[in-house]
Amino acid sequence: MRRCPYLEELVLDRRALLRMYRFDCHVDHQSKRKYSITDSPPICVRNFEDCHLYQSEKRREDRTISRYTD
C-alpha cells in the first residue's frame, strides 16, 4: 500500500455500517477522523501527492536539502 511518508498512524474502526478512519499527520500534528459507509481510506494512503500539507512539507524539505547540497 502506498502511504504518505508523513502519516504517523492510521486506524480503522468499524462500527455497524460505519467505518471510522483515524489518522495522525506529522505535518500539522493533528489527529483527524474520516467517516464513511464504504471502503474509502483517507488521502494519506491513496493519492497523497495531492494533499496540500504533503506538498508544502515536501517543498520545505527539498529547499533544505538543496541548501545543504549547494
Ligand code: SF4
Ligand atoms: S497525506 Fe496529508 S494529511 Fe495525510 S499524512 Fe500526508 S501530509 Fe498529512
